[in-house]
Amino acid sequence: MITIAEARRIIAAGEARANEIGVPVNIAVLDAGAHLKAFSRMDGAVLGSIDLAMGKARTAVLFQTTSEAVWEYCKPGAPAHALELSNGGLAPFAGGISLFARDGTVIGAVGVSGGAVPQDLEIAQAAAAAAARRCADT
Amino acid sequence: MITIAEARRIIAAGEARANEIGVPVNIAVLDAGAHLKAFSRMDGAVLGSIDLAMGKARTAVLFQTTSEAVWEYCKPGAPAHALELSNGGLAPFAGGISLFARDGTVIGAVGVSGGAVPQDLEIAQAAAAAAARRCADT
Amino acid sequence: MITIAEARRIIAAGEARANEIGVPVNIAVLDAGAHLKAFSRMDGAVLGSIDLAMGKARTAVLFQTTSEAVWEYCKPGAPAHALELSNGGLAPFAGGISLFARDGTVIGAVGVSGGAVPQDLEIAQAAAAAAARRCADT
Amino acid sequence: MITIAEARRIIAAGEARANEIGVPVNIAVLDAGAHLKAFSRMDGAVLGSIDLAMGKARTAVLFQTTSEAVWEYCKPGAPAHALELSNGGLAPFAGGISLFARDGTVIGAVGVSGGAVPQDLEIAQAAAAAAARRCADT
Numbered sequence: 001m002i003t004i005a006e007a008r009r010i011i012a013a014g015e016a017r018a019n020e021i022g023v024p025v026n027i028a029v030l031d032a033g034a035h036l037k038a039f040s041r042m043d044g045a046v047l048g049s050i051d052l053a054m055g056k057a058r059t060a061v062l063f064q065t066t067s068e069a070v071w072e073y074c075k076p077g078a079p080a081h082a083l084e085l086s087n088g089g090l091a092p093f094a095g096g097i098s099l100f101a102r103d104g105t106v107i108g109a110v111g112v113s114g115g116a117v118p119q120d121l122e123i124a125q126a127a128a129a130a131a132a133r134r135c136a137d138t
Numbered sequence: 139m140i141t142i143a144e145a146r147r148i149i150a151a152g153e154a155r156a157n158e159i160g161v162p163v164n165i166a167v168l169d170a171g172a173h174l175k176a177f178s179r180m181d182g183a184v185l186g187s188i189d190l191a192m193g194k195a196r197t198a199v200l201f202q203t204t205s206e207a208v209w210e211y212c213k214p215g216a217p218a219h220a221l222e223l224s225n226g227g228l229a230p231f232a233g234g235i236s237l238f239a240r241d242g243t244v245i246g247a248v249g250v251s252g253g254a255v256p257q258d259l260e261i262a263q264a265a266a267a268a269a270a271r272r273c274a275d276t
Numbered sequence: 277m278i279t280i281a282e283a284r285r286i287i288a289a290g291e292a293r294a295n296e297i298g299v300p301v302n303i304a305v306l307d308a309g310a311h312l313k314a315f316s317r318m319d320g321a322v323l324g325s326i327d328l329a330m331g332k333a334r335t336a337v338l339f340q341t342t343s344e345a346v347w348e349y350c351k352p353g354a355p356a357h358a359l360e361l362s363n364g365g366l367a368p369f370a371g372g373i374s375l376f377a378r379d380g381t382v383i384g385a386v387g388v389s390g391g392a393v394p395q396d397l398e399i400a401q402a403a404a405a406a407a408a409r410r411c412a413d414t
Numbered sequence: 415m416i417t418i419a420e421a422r423r424i425i426a427a428g429e430a431r432a433n434e435i436g437v438p439v440n441i442a443v444l445d446a447g448a449h450l451k452a453f454s455r456m457d458g459a460v461l462g463s464i465d466l467a468m469g470k471a472r473t474a475v476l477f478q479t480t481s482e483a484v485w486e487y488c489k490p491g492a493p494a495h496a497l498e499l500s501n502g503g504l505a506p507f508a509g510g511i512s513l514f515a516r517d518g519t520v521i522g523a524v525g526v527s528g529g530a531v532p533q534d535l536e537i538a539q540a541a542a543a544a545a546a547r548r549c550a551d552t
Contacts, residue, residue, distance in 0.1 A: 091499075
Protein backbone atom coordinates (compact mmCIF):
# COMPACT_ATOMS: atom_id res chain seq x y z
CA MET A 1 0.00 0.00 0.00
CA ILE A 2 1.28 3.42 -0.92
CA THR A 3 0.63 6.32 1.48
CA ILE A 4 0.10 9.94 0.54
CA ALA A 5 3.25 10.77 2.52
CA GLU A 6 5.42 8.51 0.39
CA ALA A 7 3.65 9.60 -2.80
CA ARG A 8 4.73 13.14 -1.93
CA ARG A 9 8.30 12.02 -1.25
CA ILE A 10 8.34 10.31 -4.65
CA ILE A 11 7.06 13.43 -6.39
CA ALA A 12 9.47 15.67 -4.47
CA ALA A 13 12.43 13.50 -5.48
CA GLY A 14 11.34 13.59 -9.10
CA GLU A 15 10.86 17.35 -9.05
CA ALA A 16 14.26 17.86 -7.46
CA ARG A 17 15.88 16.02 -10.36
CA ALA A 18 13.67 17.84 -12.86
CA ASN A 19 14.83 21.16 -11.44
CA GLU A 20 18.47 20.07 -11.64
CA ILE A 21 18.18 19.35 -15.34
CA GLY A 22 15.83 22.27 -15.96
CA VAL A 23 12.84 20.38 -17.37
CA PRO A 24 9.31 21.07 -16.05
CA VAL A 25 7.34 17.81 -15.95
CA ASN A 26 4.10 16.22 -14.81
CA ILE A 27 4.46 13.48 -12.20
CA ALA A 28 1.71 10.99 -11.33
CA VAL A 29 1.75 8.38 -8.58
CA LEU A 30 -0.75 5.51 -8.82
CA ASP A 31 -1.56 2.79 -6.32
CA ALA A 32 -1.46 -0.96 -7.04
CA GLY A 33 -5.00 -0.80 -8.46
CA ALA A 34 -3.90 1.85 -11.00
CA HIS A 35 -5.89 4.56 -9.22
CA LEU A 36 -4.42 8.05 -8.87
CA LYS A 37 -2.85 8.74 -5.48
CA ALA A 38 -1.07 12.05 -6.14
CA PHE A 39 -0.28 14.28 -9.08
CA SER A 40 1.75 17.42 -9.67
CA ARG A 41 2.18 19.56 -12.78
CA MET A 42 5.29 21.73 -12.46
CA ASP A 43 4.91 25.29 -13.71
CA GLY A 44 5.62 25.35 -17.44
CA ALA A 45 4.95 21.65 -18.11
CA VAL A 46 2.95 21.11 -21.31
CA LEU A 47 -0.72 20.15 -21.03
CA GLY A 48 -0.38 17.12 -23.31
CA SER A 49 1.87 15.46 -20.77
CA ILE A 50 -0.75 15.32 -18.01
CA ASP A 51 -2.36 12.34 -19.71
CA LEU A 52 1.03 10.86 -20.58
CA ALA A 53 2.37 10.94 -17.02
CA MET A 54 -0.73 9.10 -15.84
CA GLY A 55 -0.64 6.81 -18.87
CA LYS A 56 2.96 5.75 -18.36
CA ALA A 57 2.34 4.97 -14.68
CA ARG A 58 -0.82 3.07 -15.60
CA THR A 59 1.00 1.11 -18.32
CA ALA A 60 3.69 0.18 -15.82
CA VAL A 61 1.49 -0.90 -12.93
CA LEU A 62 -1.04 -2.79 -15.07
CA PHE A 63 1.76 -5.13 -16.13
CA GLN A 64 3.93 -4.78 -13.00
CA THR A 65 6.95 -3.62 -15.00
CA THR A 66 8.18 -0.42 -16.64
CA SER A 67 6.22 1.37 -19.34
CA GLU A 68 8.90 0.81 -21.97
CA ALA A 69 9.06 -2.93 -21.19
CA VAL A 70 5.46 -3.21 -22.42
CA TRP A 71 6.65 -2.07 -25.85
CA GLU A 72 8.80 -5.20 -26.11
CA TYR A 73 5.58 -7.21 -26.27
CA CYS A 74 3.80 -5.13 -28.90
CA LYS A 75 6.56 -3.68 -31.09
CA PRO A 76 6.67 -4.74 -34.76
CA GLY A 77 7.67 -8.40 -34.90
CA ALA A 78 6.59 -9.14 -31.33
CA PRO A 79 3.55 -11.34 -30.86
CA ALA A 80 1.16 -9.09 -28.93
CA HIS A 81 -0.11 -7.09 -31.88
CA ALA A 82 -1.93 -3.89 -30.92
CA LEU A 83 -1.49 -4.52 -27.20
CA GLU A 84 -1.08 -0.74 -26.92
CA LEU A 85 -4.74 -0.32 -27.84
CA SER A 86 -5.87 -2.34 -24.83
CA ASN A 87 -6.92 -0.96 -21.46
CA GLY A 88 -8.18 2.25 -23.01
CA GLY A 89 -4.80 2.94 -24.63
CA LEU A 90 -1.33 2.40 -23.19
CA ALA A 91 1.74 4.66 -23.15
CA PRO A 92 4.49 2.10 -23.78
CA PHE A 93 7.57 4.31 -23.64
CA ALA A 94 10.01 5.27 -20.91
CA GLY A 95 8.96 7.27 -17.87
CA GLY A 96 6.67 4.85 -16.05
CA ILE A 97 8.12 2.65 -13.29
CA SER A 98 6.35 0.16 -11.03
CA LEU A 99 7.09 0.38 -7.32
CA PHE A 100 7.49 -2.73 -5.16
CA ALA A 101 7.55 -3.45 -1.45
CA ARG A 102 10.51 -5.38 -0.05
CA ASP A 103 8.51 -8.60 -0.25
CA GLY A 104 8.04 -8.09 -3.97
CA THR A 105 4.39 -7.08 -4.00
CA VAL A 106 3.60 -4.20 -6.31
CA ILE A 107 2.52 -1.10 -4.40
CA GLY A 108 1.98 1.28 -7.32
CA ALA A 109 3.84 3.19 -10.02
CA VAL A 110 5.22 6.59 -10.86
CA GLY A 111 4.89 8.20 -14.28
CA VAL A 112 6.76 11.23 -15.61
CA SER A 113 6.20 13.24 -18.79
CA GLY A 114 7.15 16.67 -20.08
CA GLY A 115 10.74 16.39 -21.26
CA ALA A 116 12.51 14.29 -23.86
CA VAL A 117 12.00 10.59 -23.22
CA PRO A 118 15.47 10.04 -21.70
CA GLN A 119 14.90 13.02 -19.39
CA ASP A 120 11.52 11.67 -18.30
CA LEU A 121 13.16 8.33 -17.58
CA GLU A 122 15.92 9.93 -15.52
CA ILE A 123 13.38 11.88 -13.49
CA ALA A 124 11.18 8.82 -13.01
CA GLN A 125 14.16 6.81 -11.79
CA ALA A 126 15.03 9.51 -9.27
CA ALA A 127 11.40 9.53 -8.13
CA ALA A 128 11.20 5.74 -7.87
CA ALA A 129 14.46 5.64 -5.94
CA ALA A 130 12.81 7.68 -3.19
CA ALA A 131 10.27 4.92 -2.84
CA ALA A 132 12.94 2.24 -3.01
CA ARG A 133 15.00 3.94 -0.31
CA ARG A 134 11.99 4.05 1.92
CA CYS A 135 11.33 0.38 1.30
CA ALA A 136 14.95 -0.50 2.01
CA ASP A 137 14.90 1.47 5.27
CA THR A 138 11.58 0.23 6.58
CA MET B 139 -2.58 31.50 -13.64
CA ILE B 140 -2.31 29.05 -10.81
CA THR B 141 1.14 27.89 -9.70
CA ILE B 142 2.05 24.51 -8.29
CA ALA B 143 3.09 26.26 -5.06
CA GLU B 144 -0.36 27.71 -4.52
CA ALA B 145 -2.04 24.49 -5.63
CA ARG B 146 -0.13 22.77 -2.81
CA ARG B 147 -1.15 25.45 -0.31
CA ILE B 148 -4.78 24.93 -1.34
CA ILE B 149 -4.53 21.17 -0.90
CA ALA B 150 -2.70 21.52 2.42
CA ALA B 151 -5.40 23.83 3.77
CA GLY B 152 -8.09 21.40 2.70
CA GLU B 153 -6.31 18.44 4.22
CA ALA B 154 -5.78 20.31 7.51
CA ARG B 155 -9.55 20.81 7.77
CA ALA B 156 -10.20 17.22 6.69
CA ASN B 157 -7.94 16.00 9.47
CA GLU B 158 -9.72 18.21 12.01
CA ILE B 159 -13.06 16.64 11.18
CA GLY B 160 -11.59 13.19 10.65
CA VAL B 161 -12.66 12.60 7.04
CA PRO B 162 -10.17 11.36 4.45
CA VAL B 163 -10.86 13.01 1.07
CA ASN B 164 -9.56 13.43 -2.44
CA ILE B 165 -8.64 16.99 -3.42
CA ALA B 166 -8.09 18.15 -7.01
CA VAL B 167 -6.88 21.56 -8.19
CA LEU B 168 -7.52 22.50 -11.82
CA ASP B 169 -6.34 25.50 -13.82
CA ALA B 170 -8.67 27.94 -15.62
CA GLY B 171 -8.80 25.64 -18.66
CA ALA B 172 -10.00 22.72 -16.49
CA HIS B 173 -6.67 20.89 -16.73
CA LEU B 174 -5.32 19.10 -13.65
CA LYS B 175 -2.65 21.00 -11.75
CA ALA B 176 -2.36 18.95 -8.56
CA PHE B 177 -4.16 16.08 -6.87
CA SER B 178 -3.96 14.29 -3.55
CA ARG B 179 -5.82 11.28 -2.19
CA MET B 180 -5.60 11.10 1.57
CA ASP B 181 -5.04 7.65 3.05
CA GLY B 182 -8.39 5.94 3.42
CA ALA B 183 -10.32 8.04 0.91
CA VAL B 184 -12.64 5.95 -1.26
CA LEU B 185 -11.67 5.27 -4.90
CA GLY B 186 -14.98 6.44 -6.32
CA SER B 187 -14.25 9.93 -5.09
CA ILE B 188 -11.16 10.43 -7.26
CA ASP B 189 -13.34 11.10 -10.27
CA LEU B 190 -15.78 13.10 -8.17
CA ALA B 191 -13.16 15.46 -6.78
CA MET B 192 -11.97 16.20 -10.33
CA GLY B 193 -15.56 16.32 -11.59
CA LYS B 194 -16.71 18.84 -9.02
CA ALA B 195 -13.74 21.09 -9.73
CA ARG B 196 -14.36 20.77 -13.47
CA THR B 197 -18.07 21.52 -13.04
CA ALA B 198 -17.19 24.63 -11.06
CA VAL B 199 -14.52 26.04 -13.37
CA LEU B 200 -16.41 25.32 -16.62
CA PHE B 201 -19.20 27.60 -15.41
CA GLN B 202 -17.07 29.89 -13.22
CA THR B 203 -19.16 29.19 -10.13
CA THR B 204 -19.55 26.45 -7.52
CA SER B 205 -20.45 22.88 -8.45
CA GLU B 206 -23.72 23.00 -6.51
CA ALA B 207 -24.75 26.27 -8.21
CA VAL B 208 -24.87 24.35 -11.49
CA TRP B 209 -27.58 22.16 -10.02
CA GLU B 210 -29.81 25.21 -9.63
CA TYR B 211 -29.98 25.33 -13.42
CA CYS B 212 -30.77 21.66 -14.02
CA LYS B 213 -32.74 20.49 -10.98
CA PRO B 214 -36.35 19.38 -11.50
CA GLY B 215 -38.39 22.43 -12.38
CA ALA B 216 -35.39 24.48 -13.51
CA PRO B 217 -35.10 25.16 -17.22
CA ALA B 218 -31.79 23.50 -18.16
CA HIS B 219 -32.99 19.88 -18.21
CA ALA B 220 -30.21 17.32 -18.38
CA LEU B 221 -27.47 19.97 -18.24
CA GLU B 222 -25.61 17.46 -16.05
CA LEU B 223 -25.14 15.23 -19.11
CA SER B 224 -23.11 17.91 -20.93
CA ASN B 225 -19.35 18.25 -21.07
CA GLY B 226 -18.83 14.52 -20.66
CA GLY B 227 -20.87 14.46 -17.44
CA LEU B 228 -20.96 17.01 -14.64
CA ALA B 229 -20.86 16.60 -10.84
CA PRO B 230 -23.36 19.28 -9.76
CA PHE B 231 -23.25 18.96 -5.99
CA ALA B 232 -21.27 20.71 -3.30
CA GLY B 233 -17.48 20.44 -3.04
CA GLY B 234 -16.27 22.26 -6.16
CA ILE B 235 -15.35 25.95 -5.90
CA SER B 236 -13.95 28.25 -8.58
CA LEU B 237 -10.94 30.36 -7.64
CA PHE B 238 -10.60 33.94 -8.82
CA ALA B 239 -7.77 36.46 -8.97
CA ARG B 240 -8.37 39.84 -7.36
CA ASP B 241 -9.28 41.33 -10.74
CA GLY B 242 -12.10 38.79 -11.05
CA THR B 243 -10.57 36.49 -13.67
CA VAL B 244 -11.00 32.81 -12.95
CA ILE B 245 -7.70 31.07 -12.22
CA GLY B 246 -8.95 27.54 -11.59
CA ALA B 247 -10.98 25.51 -9.15
CA VAL B 248 -10.67 23.11 -6.24
CA GLY B 249 -12.78 19.98 -5.88
CA VAL B 250 -13.19 17.80 -2.79
CA SER B 251 -14.86 14.41 -2.42
CA GLY B 252 -14.79 11.57 0.08
CA GLY B 253 -17.00 12.63 2.96
CA ALA B 254 -20.63 13.54 3.29
CA VAL B 255 -21.52 16.39 0.98
CA PRO B 256 -21.57 19.05 3.74
CA GLN B 257 -18.15 17.82 4.89
CA ASP B 258 -16.77 18.00 1.37
CA LEU B 259 -18.11 21.55 1.12
CA GLU B 260 -16.54 22.59 4.42
CA ILE B 261 -13.17 21.18 3.35
CA ALA B 262 -13.39 22.78 -0.09
CA GLN B 263 -14.17 26.15 1.48
CA ALA B 264 -11.12 25.83 3.74
CA ALA B 265 -9.03 24.92 0.71
CA ALA B 266 -10.36 27.79 -1.40
CA ALA B 267 -9.78 30.24 1.45
CA ALA B 268 -6.06 29.48 1.21
CA ALA B 269 -6.15 30.68 -2.38
CA ALA B 270 -8.20 33.71 -1.42
CA ARG B 271 -5.71 34.67 1.29
CA ARG B 272 -2.89 34.47 -1.19
CA CYS B 273 -4.79 36.66 -3.64
CA ALA B 274 -5.51 39.18 -0.89
CA ASP B 275 -1.85 39.29 0.11
CA THR B 276 -0.37 39.57 -3.36
CA MET C 277 -27.82 23.19 -47.68
CA ILE C 278 -26.33 25.82 -45.42
CA THR C 279 -23.43 27.92 -46.71
CA ILE C 280 -20.60 29.35 -44.65
CA ALA C 281 -21.78 32.82 -45.67
CA GLU C 282 -25.22 32.30 -44.16
CA ALA C 283 -23.76 30.53 -41.12
CA ARG C 284 -21.78 33.72 -40.50
CA ARG C 285 -24.87 35.89 -40.94
CA ILE C 286 -26.68 33.70 -38.42
CA ILE C 287 -23.84 34.01 -35.91
CA ALA C 288 -23.52 37.76 -36.51
CA ALA C 289 -27.24 38.27 -35.88
CA GLY C 290 -27.03 36.25 -32.68
CA GLU C 291 -23.97 38.14 -31.46
CA ALA C 292 -25.62 41.47 -32.21
CA ARG C 293 -28.52 40.54 -29.93
CA ALA C 294 -26.11 39.12 -27.33
CA ASN C 295 -24.26 42.43 -27.28
CA GLU C 296 -27.52 44.36 -26.91
CA ILE C 297 -28.43 42.40 -23.79
CA GLY C 298 -24.85 42.22 -22.56
CA VAL C 299 -24.44 38.44 -22.41
CA PRO C 300 -21.37 36.76 -23.95
CA VAL C 301 -22.39 33.44 -25.50
CA ASN C 302 -21.20 30.55 -27.63
CA ILE C 303 -23.01 30.09 -30.95
CA ALA C 304 -22.83 26.96 -33.08
CA VAL C 305 -24.31 26.41 -36.53
CA LEU C 306 -24.75 22.81 -37.72
CA ASP C 307 -25.78 21.49 -41.11
CA ALA C 308 -28.68 19.10 -41.75
CA GLY C 309 -26.42 16.12 -40.95
CA ALA C 310 -25.64 17.59 -37.50
CA HIS C 311 -22.05 18.38 -38.50
CA LEU C 312 -20.46 21.63 -37.36
CA LYS C 313 -20.47 24.37 -39.98
CA ALA C 314 -19.37 27.39 -37.93
CA PHE C 315 -18.74 28.26 -34.29
CA SER C 316 -17.93 31.37 -32.33
CA ARG C 317 -17.16 31.86 -28.64
CA MET C 318 -17.60 35.51 -27.67
CA ASP C 319 -14.99 36.90 -25.32
CA GLY C 320 -16.02 36.14 -21.76
CA ALA C 321 -18.36 33.24 -22.55
CA VAL C 322 -17.93 30.34 -20.11
CA LEU C 323 -16.12 27.21 -21.28
CA GLY C 324 -18.89 24.84 -20.21
CA SER C 325 -21.21 26.40 -22.77
CA ILE C 326 -19.12 25.36 -25.79
CA ASP C 327 -20.47 21.84 -25.53
CA LEU C 328 -23.95 23.12 -24.70
CA ALA C 329 -24.21 25.40 -27.74
CA MET C 330 -23.28 22.47 -29.97
CA GLY C 331 -25.50 20.12 -27.98
CA LYS C 332 -28.59 22.28 -28.24
CA ALA C 333 -28.14 22.66 -31.99
CA ARG C 334 -27.56 18.91 -32.33
CA THR C 335 -30.63 18.13 -30.23
CA ALA C 336 -32.72 20.41 -32.43
CA VAL C 337 -31.54 19.18 -35.82
CA LEU C 338 -31.58 15.48 -34.93
CA PHE C 339 -35.32 15.75 -34.33
CA GLN C 340 -36.00 18.65 -36.73
CA THR C 341 -37.50 20.81 -34.00
CA THR C 342 -36.28 23.01 -31.16
CA SER C 343 -34.11 21.70 -28.36
CA GLU C 344 -36.74 22.39 -25.71
CA ALA C 345 -39.43 20.57 -27.72
CA VAL C 346 -37.42 17.37 -27.25
CA TRP C 347 -37.94 17.69 -23.51
CA GLU C 348 -41.69 17.30 -24.03
CA TYR C 349 -41.02 13.74 -25.10
CA CYS C 350 -38.76 12.74 -22.24
CA LYS C 351 -39.89 14.81 -19.26
CA PRO C 352 -41.33 12.99 -16.24
CA GLY C 353 -44.67 11.51 -17.23
CA ALA C 354 -43.92 11.56 -20.95
CA PRO C 355 -43.44 8.20 -22.66
CA ALA C 356 -39.87 8.49 -24.02
CA HIS C 357 -38.07 7.73 -20.80
CA ALA C 358 -34.37 8.62 -20.85
CA LEU C 359 -34.50 9.88 -24.44
CA GLU C 360 -31.99 12.50 -23.30
CA LEU C 361 -29.38 9.76 -22.88
CA SER C 362 -29.61 8.80 -26.56
CA ASN C 363 -27.37 10.07 -29.32
CA GLY C 364 -24.44 10.49 -26.98
CA GLY C 365 -26.46 12.78 -24.70
CA LEU C 366 -28.94 15.48 -25.66
CA ALA C 367 -29.34 19.05 -24.40
CA PRO C 368 -33.14 19.33 -24.28
CA PHE C 369 -33.58 22.91 -23.14
CA ALA C 370 -34.09 26.20 -24.92
CA GLY C 371 -31.45 27.71 -27.19
CA GLY C 372 -31.36 25.25 -30.10
CA ILE C 373 -33.49 25.96 -33.18
CA SER C 374 -33.73 24.01 -36.42
CA LEU C 375 -33.48 25.99 -39.65
CA PHE C 376 -35.66 25.19 -42.66
CA ALA C 377 -35.62 26.12 -46.34
CA ARG C 378 -38.77 27.62 -47.84
CA ASP C 379 -39.81 24.19 -49.10
CA GLY C 380 -39.71 22.83 -45.57
CA THR C 381 -36.55 20.77 -45.77
CA VAL C 382 -34.31 21.10 -42.75
CA ILE C 383 -31.02 22.82 -43.58
CA GLY C 384 -29.41 22.81 -40.14
CA ALA C 385 -29.71 24.33 -36.69
CA VAL C 386 -28.30 27.06 -34.50
CA GLY C 387 -27.46 26.56 -30.82
CA VAL C 388 -26.72 29.25 -28.22
CA SER C 389 -25.40 28.91 -24.68
CA GLY C 390 -23.77 31.17 -22.13
CA GLY C 391 -26.56 33.19 -20.57
CA ALA C 392 -29.68 32.32 -18.64
CA VAL C 393 -31.92 29.97 -20.61
CA PRO C 394 -34.41 32.71 -21.64
CA GLN C 395 -31.48 34.86 -22.81
CA ASP C 396 -30.02 32.00 -24.83
CA LEU C 397 -33.43 31.47 -26.40
CA GLU C 398 -33.80 35.14 -27.31
CA ILE C 399 -30.36 35.18 -28.92
CA ALA C 400 -31.01 31.93 -30.77
CA GLN C 401 -34.28 33.33 -32.12
CA ALA C 402 -32.49 36.45 -33.37
CA ALA C 403 -29.86 34.24 -34.98
CA ALA C 404 -32.43 31.94 -36.60
CA ALA C 405 -34.38 34.94 -37.90
CA ALA C 406 -31.34 35.89 -39.98
CA ALA C 407 -31.58 32.52 -41.68
CA ALA C 408 -35.33 32.84 -42.07
CA ARG C 409 -35.01 36.25 -43.71
CA ARG C 410 -32.55 34.84 -46.15
CA CYS C 411 -34.87 31.98 -46.92
CA ALA C 412 -37.80 34.36 -47.42
CA ASP C 413 -35.73 36.59 -49.72
CA THR C 414 -34.20 33.87 -51.84
CA MET D 415 -5.45 35.15 -24.38
CA ILE D 416 -6.95 34.91 -27.83
CA THR D 417 -9.93 37.13 -28.70
CA ILE D 418 -12.77 36.29 -31.05
CA ALA D 419 -11.68 39.21 -33.23
CA GLU D 420 -8.23 37.76 -33.78
CA ALA D 421 -9.62 34.24 -34.17
CA ARG D 422 -11.68 35.61 -37.05
CA ARG D 423 -8.65 37.34 -38.59
CA ILE D 424 -6.77 34.04 -38.40
CA ILE D 425 -9.59 32.14 -40.10
CA ALA D 426 -10.03 34.86 -42.74
CA ALA D 427 -6.33 34.74 -43.61
CA GLY D 428 -6.46 30.97 -43.91
CA GLU D 429 -9.56 31.05 -46.08
CA ALA D 430 -8.02 33.70 -48.34
CA ARG D 431 -5.10 31.36 -49.01
CA ALA D 432 -7.44 28.38 -49.40
CA ASN D 433 -9.39 30.28 -52.04
CA GLU D 434 -6.19 31.20 -53.87
CA ILE D 435 -5.21 27.56 -54.19
CA GLY D 436 -8.80 26.38 -54.69
CA VAL D 437 -9.07 23.99 -51.75
CA PRO D 438 -12.07 24.14 -49.39
CA VAL D 439 -10.96 23.42 -45.81
CA ASN D 440 -12.08 23.37 -42.21
CA ILE D 441 -10.28 25.80 -39.90
CA ALA D 442 -10.37 25.62 -36.10
CA VAL D 443 -8.91 28.10 -33.62
CA LEU D 444 -8.37 26.91 -30.04
CA ASP D 445 -7.31 28.84 -26.94
CA ALA D 446 -4.29 27.95 -24.79
CA GLY D 447 -6.34 25.42 -22.83
CA ALA D 448 -7.30 23.60 -26.06
CA HIS D 449 -10.91 24.84 -25.95
CA LEU D 450 -12.61 25.84 -29.20
CA LYS D 451 -12.71 29.57 -29.85
CA ALA D 452 -13.88 29.70 -33.47
CA PHE D 453 -14.49 27.29 -36.33
CA SER D 454 -15.38 27.56 -39.99
CA ARG D 455 -16.11 24.89 -42.58
CA MET D 456 -15.77 26.29 -46.10
CA ASP D 457 -18.42 25.16 -48.59
CA GLY D 458 -17.36 21.84 -50.08
CA ALA D 459 -14.94 20.81 -47.32
CA VAL D 460 -15.24 17.13 -46.43
CA LEU D 461 -16.97 16.15 -43.18
CA GLY D 462 -14.12 13.94 -41.99
CA SER D 463 -11.89 16.98 -41.76
CA ILE D 464 -13.96 18.75 -39.10
CA ASP D 465 -12.49 16.50 -36.42
CA LEU D 466 -9.07 16.65 -38.05
CA ALA D 467 -8.89 20.44 -38.07
CA MET D 468 -9.73 20.48 -34.36
CA GLY D 469 -7.44 17.51 -33.72
CA LYS D 470 -4.42 19.09 -35.39
CA ALA D 471 -4.90 22.32 -33.45
CA ARG D 472 -5.32 20.35 -30.23
CA THR D 473 -2.22 18.27 -30.95
CA ALA D 474 -0.23 21.45 -31.54
CA VAL D 475 -1.36 23.39 -28.48
CA LEU D 476 -1.14 20.45 -26.05
CA PHE D 477 2.57 20.21 -26.81
CA GLN D 478 3.15 23.89 -27.68
CA THR D 479 4.55 23.05 -31.11
CA THR D 480 3.22 22.05 -34.54
CA SER D 481 1.12 18.97 -35.09
CA GLU D 482 3.72 17.35 -37.36
CA ALA D 483 6.49 17.95 -34.81
CA VAL D 484 4.65 15.57 -32.47
CA TRP D 485 5.12 12.81 -35.04
CA GLU D 486 8.89 13.14 -34.68
CA TYR D 487 8.50 11.77 -31.17
CA CYS D 488 6.27 8.82 -32.03
CA LYS D 489 7.22 7.75 -35.57
CA PRO D 490 8.77 4.29 -36.06
CA GLY D 491 12.20 4.30 -34.49
CA ALA D 492 11.48 7.31 -32.26
CA PRO D 493 11.17 6.61 -28.54
CA ALA D 494 7.60 7.70 -27.74
CA HIS D 495 5.76 4.68 -29.14
CA ALA D 496 2.02 5.12 -29.46
CA LEU D 497 2.12 8.72 -28.22
CA GLU D 498 -0.58 9.36 -30.82
CA LEU D 499 -3.01 7.30 -28.71
CA SER D 500 -2.71 9.69 -25.78
CA ASN D 501 -5.00 12.58 -24.90
CA GLY D 502 -7.99 10.89 -26.50
CA GLY D 503 -6.16 10.51 -29.82
CA LEU D 504 -3.79 12.94 -31.54
CA ALA D 505 -3.54 14.09 -35.17
CA PRO D 506 0.24 14.26 -35.61
CA PHE D 507 0.52 15.49 -39.17
CA ALA D 508 0.90 18.91 -40.74
CA GLY D 509 -1.77 21.57 -40.46
CA GLY D 510 -1.78 22.43 -36.75
CA ILE D 511 0.32 25.37 -35.54
CA SER D 512 0.62 26.80 -32.03
CA LEU D 513 0.29 30.56 -31.66
CA PHE D 514 2.47 32.52 -29.25
CA ALA D 515 2.37 36.00 -27.75
CA ARG D 516 5.48 38.12 -28.13
CA ASP D 517 6.63 37.13 -24.65
CA GLY D 518 6.63 33.49 -25.71
CA THR D 519 3.52 32.32 -23.88
CA VAL D 520 1.26 30.09 -25.92
CA ILE D 521 -2.10 31.73 -26.67
CA GLY D 522 -3.71 28.95 -28.69
CA ALA D 523 -3.44 27.13 -32.00
CA VAL D 524 -4.92 26.97 -35.47
CA GLY D 525 -5.72 23.70 -37.25
CA VAL D 526 -6.53 23.21 -40.94
CA SER D 527 -7.81 20.12 -42.74
CA GLY D 528 -9.53 19.38 -46.03
CA GLY D 529 -6.82 19.40 -48.68
CA ALA D 530 -3.66 17.42 -49.25
CA VAL D 531 -1.37 17.66 -46.24
CA PRO D 532 1.03 20.17 -47.87
CA GLN D 533 -1.97 22.33 -48.81
CA ASP D 534 -3.33 22.20 -45.28
CA LEU D 535 0.11 23.24 -44.01
CA GLU D 536 0.34 26.16 -46.42
CA ILE D 537 -3.12 27.39 -45.40
CA ALA D 538 -2.35 26.95 -41.70
CA GLN D 539 0.85 28.95 -42.10
CA ALA D 540 -1.04 31.78 -43.80
CA ALA D 541 -3.60 31.69 -40.98
CA ALA D 542 -0.96 31.66 -38.25
CA ALA D 543 0.88 34.53 -39.90
CA ALA D 544 -2.19 36.71 -39.36
CA ALA D 545 -1.85 36.06 -35.64
CA ALA D 546 1.89 36.65 -35.77
CA ARG D 547 1.42 39.98 -37.53
CA ARG D 548 -1.02 41.04 -34.89
CA CYS D 549 1.37 40.07 -32.15
CA ALA D 550 4.21 41.91 -33.87
CA ASP D 551 2.08 45.07 -34.25
CA THR D 552 0.67 45.18 -30.73
